[in-house]
Every structure is written in structure tokens, then in C-alpha cells.
Amino acid sequence: MDILNYIAESFSNITFLKVIDFIGTFAFAISGIRLASAKRFDWFGAYVVGAATAIGGGTLRDVMLDVPVFWMHDGIYLFCTGLALVWVIMFRRHLVHMHNTFFVFDAVGLALFTIVGIQKTLDCNLPIWVAIVMGTMTGAAGGVIRDVLINEEPLIFRKEIYAMACVVGGVVFGICDWFGTPVEVTMLLCGTAVFLTRVLAVKYQICLPTLRAEDEEKG
């Protein structure tokens, strides 16, 4: 477990976490801004959609947990969204070639946001199943708010495994927690589970079953 503990220590290192947080926020904001640009929103609209994607899930979580909203106490999140907007404006034509990079960034962000959401909920003395819900919300609700704002059916409700990766990570967190695993290792395993579930699901095109409309299969 030495190597695992070593990685876990880095993982709990505050600077390392800050960097991942920044990368995740950036990737989430980019995804919002790109979809907004496809709808021909202006710069302000794109910024708002980007911010909603990046910080919407965490905001919803903090409001429901009745704790101070995280981005009001650290300017980095809104600054990072602004940077993402500048990035899209400048490198718009090259974004399509960075697809894989952003996919990995997005998955890393998803993993971190899930862990943060779970940990913050447990700190409020709420049970683990609430923490899993909140972790999933932190990771995936931003994308839902984004799709509501651009007036599309939420993508994560129809395609690919996205929010389910958070749920899988949450369950891993719960199991580790149950067995008294040190919190750093628990967080590392949870994040890995989210990341791998997401990446493998996309690579092998694994989808959840779809509910069919009631009038199908009749004929």
C-alpha cells in the first residue's frame, strides 16, 4: 500500500487539488461556452452559461446544505470561467482538435467535484446516501443547468454514462468509508472510480437502458 499511500498523500496535497480544481472548472466552463456559441449567444450569455456549467452544481449543493456558497469566497472560479471564454474566442477554430484533451480534463473535473461534494456533505453530519446524491449533483447538475439555459433536453439524461459515474464513485466512497479506509485513500479510490467509469463508458459506448414510450411495441 506504500505507493497507494504516496499517491493518496499527493492527492490530499492542497496545491495539487487546486490545480485539478482549476482544470476541472476550466473544462466545465469550456463545455458550456461551446454549446452557447452553437446557439449564437453573445459573450455575456456564453460567460453565464459557462459559469453555470462550472459552478452551478456546487452552488445547488451549498444552497441545499445551507453552507456558504463556495465561489463567493474564492474568486478563482469566476476568473477561470473568464479565462475559458477568452480561450474559446481566441482558439475557437482549433477547439475541435483538442477534443480528447478536454474530454480527459472534464472527466478529471467530474471526479474531483464528486469527491468535494461527498466530503462537504459528510462534514454536515448527513448520512452517506445523501452524500452520494450531493456528490452526483456537484458533478452533474451544472450540465443540466447548462442544457436548461440553452433550451435543450439535458444531454446527461439521454446519452452516455455521465452522472452514473459519480454514483459509482460515491458507492466506492461509501464502501471504503464503511471499512474504515483512511480518508485520503478513500478519496483517491472514489475519484479513480468516477474517472474510469466515465472513460470506459465512452470508449466502449456503454449506455444505460432507455425507457421506451408507452405506445411502442404494440404493433
Add this chain to the structure above:
Amino acid sequence: MDILNYIAESFSNITFLKVIDFIGTFAFAISGIRLASAKRFDWFGAYVVGAATAIGGGTLRDVMLDVPVFWMHDGIYLFCTGLALVWVIMFRRHLVHMHNTFFVFDAVGLALFTIVGIQKTLDCNLPIWVAIVMGTMTGAAGGVIRDVLINEEPLIFRKEIYAMACVVGGVVFGICDWFGTPVEVTMLLCGTAVFLTRVLAVKYQICLPTLRAEDEEKG
């Protein structure tokens, strides 16, 4: 008033209320899941839409009242939504024949949710008109969130008397409260008012007047 008091006592009975609460949550979740299935959402998406329909109104109320969000302290609501999902997956083809049952369940849920919303608001020492707004929100906002998530114009803004039934029940509650009616009887009468308004409105197809667009009637 003996029989009325007897019913009122049962009504204030905690087990009886639990059963109604379960039935209402189930019916609300089913309505969300069915609409999600018509949009070909996957199981996860259907679960989220079902949960949003069932607990969205109460969550909005608790966040606005700044009290702990109810479903985080009782796992029954999310469990019940899961049960509703399994139900729809298994009995999908038969759902259409259960239409009337679900309509009654939904109306019962609407009545209970309205009462809970009003009572919780009054417990926060807020005036009765805020309580009526919050009761209506508890009963009807879930349906609005559902329609926003599936990207449709909110049904309750265009068709049938739905939220207005909550308002009618709220006014009945306010009047009873004003005359110092015992709280159990007040709750019973309020619930009955919501239920009857909803059922009669559908039976006799009573609608609220529609606002016409400004350019009509010109010719």
C-alpha cells in the same frame, strides 16, 4: 362534528399520514418518469425527472424557508422514487389502464403536499399568505421543474386546474385558521378542498381563462 373529529384524528395520525405521503410521492414520481420515457430518457434521467417531480416542490420550499431539506432526513422519498422507476419499467404497458388510479393518487398527494407546505411555513412564523404561496409551491412546483427538465412548456400553466386547487385549499386553511378551528379539522378541510377542486375541475373540464396574444382580435 363527532364524525368529522374522528376523521380528523385519523388524519393527524402519523402512520396514516406516512401512507398518504408515500402514495403521493409515488404518484408524482410516476408522472415524471412517464413523461421522461416519452422523451426516451435513460433510466438515470427518468429517475432524476421522477425525483424532481416528487421532491422538487418541497425542496424549493425548504430552501426558501431556510429549513433543513426534508428528503435528506428521511430516505423514504428517494427509495419511493426508485420503486416508481421499477414499477414503470415492469408494468409500462399496463400503466395506461391505471390512469384513473394514478389520477386519484396524484390528487391525494397534491392535497397532502399543500397541507404540509402551509403548516411548515406557519411554523416559521410567516403570515398565512406566504403559507398559501408555499403550500401551492410544495404541491405544484415539482411539476414545473419536471416540465423544464424535459424541455416542455409547463403543463400546469396552460391546462386544467392544478395549482389553483392548492390555492383554493390554502384559502380554506386560512379561513379555518382565522375562525380558530382546531388544526386537525383545518387540515382535513384544506385537503378536501384541494382534492375536490382538482377532481371536479377535471371531471367538468373547468379551465382558467387564457390570456390571448396581443395581435389577436384585430381582424
Add this chain to the structure above:
Amino acid sequence: MDILNYIAESFSNITFLKVIDFIGTFAFAISGIRLASAKRFDWFGAYVVGAATAIGGGTLRDVMLDVPVFWMHDGIYLFCTGLALVWVIMFRRHLVHMHNTFFVFDAVGLALFTIVGIQKTLDCNLPIWVAIVMGTMTGAAGGVIRDVLINEEPLIFRKEIYAMACVVGGVVFGICDWFGTPVEVTMLLCGTAVFLTRVLAVKYQICLPTLRAEDEEKG
């Protein structure tokens, strides 16, 4: 500065502010109800959309700041929305001729709501950049909620300078605050900046640049 101070004093006068608040709420509610009528919503739906437009931004702000929601402690806002509904029902055909009046009312409301949002955030001991975000949210989020409810892409993300006027006013507020300007003068200058930015942007059709879709410009 005598004349400026005189106006500033009137501006801080509570009755004067109440009147502006009423006018702004009325204008915002009218805008929501008119768009709801174009979608053939019924009276209840129109009322809800009107209320969401008028008080949605402030509600979001209060929930995020974790302070009591403003409209629950003063019945004037919901009453004013009701009045707006009656107004639209009665004078629907003449509304188009009052276009300019409502545009000015709306801009006045936007200015006041921005100031209120900024001041309330600063009272929570939050930094000025959070106050600017919250001021913009107070002024502009109601319109976004309105557009989500009527299932349209948010207008303020695509057309005209609207929310940016709040940002401009917020920056003016921040600069004045930095130089230690008396709070009444600061509020007056901030409000004027919002109002003028909005009016001039519409008059000279100034727009923010639009983000173009990624597949454009290729050919």
C-alpha cells in the same frame, strides 16, 4: 455637488425608493405576463411567470446569500404582480402603444434592483466583485427564469445589452466605493450608469459580439 447631493438625498428617501421599487416590479411583471400570453398560458400561469420575472432574481440572491427571502416579508411584491395581471387583462390591446413607457419603467427597475442587490451583498460582508455578480443577478436573473419557464432561449443571452448594464453599474459602484464616495451618491451614480447604459444601448442598437459556431468560417 450641491444639486447631486440633493438628488442623492431624495434617492435615499424611503418613500421615493418604494415608488421606484413598485414601478420596477410592475414593469418586470408586465414583461413576464405579456410573454406568457403570447404562449397562451392561463391566468395562473401568467401570474407565476410575471412573479418569477419580478421577484425571481431577488429570490435567487437571497437564497444564495442565506438571508430571509425579501418578498415573504412585504406583501407589496405579489400584490403588485396581481395588479400587473389585471392591467394586462384589461388593457391588453393598448399595451403595444405603451411600449416606450414600459421600456423606461423596466430600465428604472433594472437600475434599482441592481443597487439593492449590491447593497444587500455588501451588508453580508462579501467582497465587491460578489456584490456586482449579485446585483446583476438581482436585475437580470428574473428575465432568465421567465424565459426558462416559457421554454425559450434566454433573450438577454442573445440580444441587446441588458445584464451588461448591471455590470457597468456595478463597476461604477465599486469605483465610487473605492474612493470613499458617500453611499447615497454612489447609489445614485450606479443607478444612473445602469439606466443610461441600457437606454443608450437600445437607442444605438449596441450589441455584444456573438460567439460564432465552430464550423463557420471554414468555407
